[in-house]
Amino acid sequence: MKVYEKNPPACECEEVHADIVEKRRDEMPDQSTLYDLSDFFKILGDSTRMSILYAIDGGSMCVCDIAALLGMTKSAVSHQLKILRQSDLVTYRKTGKNVFYALADDHVRDIIEKALEHIKE
C-alpha cells in the first residue's frame, strides 16, 4: 500500500542521516518483490491454512477428511483451500465425487521447517 519515493513526503524528521538513507534505498529490493514476499508469508500466517498444509503433508486428502480432521465445516476449509490453490501451494485432483488436495512442492515444507527451528529457541 505504501510507496516510498525519492523524496519521501510523510517523514517529519529533522536529523536524518541522508547518506545512509540514500545508500540503503539503492540496496532495497523492488517494491513489487517486497509485496510478493509479504503476500507469500501472509498465506502461511493463518493457523487454519497451516493446519491444512500439515494435514496433506503426509499425503493427499479430500476436503471432507480435512474438514473432519480439523473439526471445521467443508465450506470453511474449501475457502482456505482456494487461497492455497491460488498461491500454487497445493495441487488438486478430482476423482469421482471427491477432490484430493496435496502439497505442490517441497519448497514450502523447507520454509516451514526452518521457521520451526527458529521458533524452538
Next chain:
Amino acid sequence: MKVYEKNPPACECEEVHADIVEKRRDEMPDQSTLYDLSDFFKILGDSTRMSILYAIDGGSMCVCDIAALLGMTKSAVSHQLKILRQSDLVTYRKTGKNVFYALADDHVRDIIEKALEHIKE
C-alpha cells in the same frame, strides 16, 4: 481459534475415510505449535515490516531514518517496530536521542531468502 477434537463436531461429512483421518491426527503437530508457526509468518506477512527488515538488513538504523526511507511517519514505523521487537526479530540500542534497530539473528534472513527462491519461479 479453532480447536480440533477427537470427535469433530462441525464436520457434516458422511463418507469420511476414518482410518486416514485418525492416522493423520496422530501425526499432526501440537495445536500450540501450529499457532506459533502461523503467528511467526503473520509477522512477516506485512509489507511494511518486510521493508523494515530489509532496511536494517544492511546495518542498524534509527527510527527516523527508517521512516524517511519508507516514506512513512515515525509513529507508523514505531508501531511496527514494537511488533518486531515483541517477536524478537529485531534488537534495539539507545544512543542519545536516537534508537537504533538491527536484525536479531540470521535465521530470519535465511527464511526470507528461501521464500524469495520459491517466489521466483
Next chain:
DNA sequence: ACTACAGTTGAACAACTGTTCAACTGTAGT
C-alpha cells in the same frame, strides 16, 4: 429422472490489523 452427497461460491457479519492523530516521555543543547 431423481436422490444423496462432496465440494464450491458469494454475501454478510464479526473480529482483527495497520495507519493516523494527538498526547506523551526522555535526552541534548542553550
Next chain:
DNA sequence: ACTACAGTTGAACAGTTGTTCAACTGTAGT
C-alpha cells in the same frame, strides 16, 4: 528551566480477513 526533537503509546478509524450461512454445481447410484 526552557526549547527542540526522536521516539513511544493509546484511541479511533478504515480496510482487510476468516467463518458462517444458504444456494448452487456436478458426480454416483438407483
